[in-house]
Amino acid sequence: MPNLTDLSTIRALCEKYDFALSKGFGQNFIVNPGVCPRLAESAGVTADCGVLEIGPGIGVLTKELALRAKKVVSIEVDDRLPPILAETLEGLDNVKIVLQDVLKVDLKQLIADEFAGMRVVVCANLPYYITSPILMALLEQKLPIENITVLVQKEAAERITAAPGTRQSGAISCAVAYYATPKTLFHVQPGSFYPAPKVISSVIRLDVRPNPAVQVADEKGYFALVRAAFGQRRKTAANSISSGLQLPKAQVNAALEAAGFDIRVRPEALTLQDFAAIQAALANQPSGVV
Ligand code: SAM
Numbered sequence: 001m002p003n004l005t006d007l008s009t010i011r012a013l014c015e016k017y018d019f020a021l022s023k024g025f026g027q028n029f030i031v032n033p034g035v036c037p038r039l040a041e042s043a044g045v046t047a048d049c050g051v052l053e054i055g056p057g058i059g060v061l062t063k064e065l066a067l068r069a070k071k072v073v074s075i076e077v078d079d080r081l082p083p084i085l086a087e088t089l090e091g092l093d094n095v096k097i098v099l100q101d102v103l104k105v106d107l108k109q110l111i112a113d114e115f116a117g118m119r120v121v122v123c124a125n126l127p128y129y130i131t132s133p134i135l136m137a138l139l140e141q142k143l144p145i146e147n148i149t150v151l152v153q154k155e156a157a158e159r160i161t162a163a164p165g166t167r168q169s170g171a172i173s174c175a176v177a178y179y180a181t182p183k184t185l186f187h188v189q190p191g192s193f194y195p196a197p198k199v200i201s202s203v204i205r206l207d208v209r210p211n212p213a214v215q216v217a218d219e220k221g222y223f224a225l226v227r228a229a230f231g232q233r234r235k236t237a238a239n240s241i242s243s244g245l246q247l248p249k250a251q252v253n254a255a256l257e258a259a260g261f262d263i264r265v266r267p268e269a270l271t272l273q274d275f276a277a278i279q280a281a282l283a284n285q286p287s288g289v290v
Contacts, residue, residue, distance in 0.1 A: 002088055004060040005033040010194060013058060017084050021195065025078050026127030029057045032192030035151075036064040039203055042185050043123040043149035045069050050115030052145070054102045054124040054134060057081065059088040061125055066092040073114050075102045103133060107143055120144060125151040128197075132172050135160065135206070139179040148180070148206040157184055157202035165271035171230040175223065178213050178272055180206035214272045216279060225279050229267040237267040237278075247282075255281035 002009050010029065014020065021027040030036055039061060045051055045068040056062040056074035058081065065072045066089070075098045076082070082097050089095050096114065098105065111120055122145055126134055131152050138148055152160070161182040162168035176182050185203045190196040216222040228244025229237045238256055242249045253263045259281040261274070270278070 005031045026129045028193040030060050031194045036061045040064040043121045050118035050120045052122045059085050066095045077101045121146050122148040128153050131156050151203050154200040154202045157204045169268045171227045174226045180208050182206045214276045216276050237265050238263050
């Protein structure tokens with residue numbers, strides 16, 4: 001099996017298959033030999049486990065996952081990679097490559113078809129340009145997965161793992177905290193990748209909750225409210241909710257006050273419970289809009 005963290009091996013593969021790494025697909029391959037084993041261990045991958053990987057690249061993480069898991073399914077969008085993966089993963093018969101855009105895959109069906117009877121985790125070095133859409137797709141579909149352990153840019157990690165109600169929180173932190181318990185595990189230097197990105201990366205693990213962090217009557221309306229509140233970053237929650245949900249300002253102010261908040265409150269000061277209280281207050285108003 002080729003050493004996929006060795007630069008000359010990578011260059012030889014690229015030459016053999018006439019493959020140039022694509023910036024557009026966010027291709028920064030891991031070349032630090034310590035990172036993939038640690039990532040796989042951090043995801044809790046064991047012999048009874050099914051692993052969903054997103055973006056195998058040339059298979060450096062895929063191999064570490066396959067050595068530990070019962071089965072690995074890796075979804076890759078770049079149609080130039082399967083022939084390379086056939087060579088680099090030769091002999092690992094518990095790996096299946098699915099050539100598709102992860103955002104277009106019916107993941108619930110895929111998990112049911114591929115991982116029956118297994119505990120399932122997601123483990124990946126995510127393409128940075130669609131980090132949030134991928135995490136939201138994984139969480140919103142309420143998939144039967146235990147955790148999502150992924151390598152992302154450090155700045156994204158900080159936003160994703162920020163606790164709602166704290167300065168760095170945003171719509172993504174609220175959505176993540178609603179569905180999961182996030183944790184930052186370790187940081188990875190730019191030199192651990194080929195080519196080296198400009199920024200530090202972080203491994204985060206999202207442990208999926210058995211039940212959402214707050215009970216809300218209307219989940220869709222709840223997330224519409226959260227997204228609206230953070231829609232205009234430097235504005236008050238009231239202004240952003242009013243323009244985002246097209247509600248009269250007086251009505252939003254009244255709901256905020258009824259829920260016990262100052263009408264000048266900033267969205268980043270609001271917790272998941274606070275948003276639920278505001279949603280309930282808006283729904284209890286005469287026009288009952290949210
Ligand atoms: N796992 C490899 C590693 O760690 O070296 C590659 C990681 S690289 C950061 C991201 C991978 O995701 C690339 O292989 C890229 O082609 C793939 N990718 C990008 N967009 C994708 C999408 N929409 N669906 C599936 N894979 C995608």
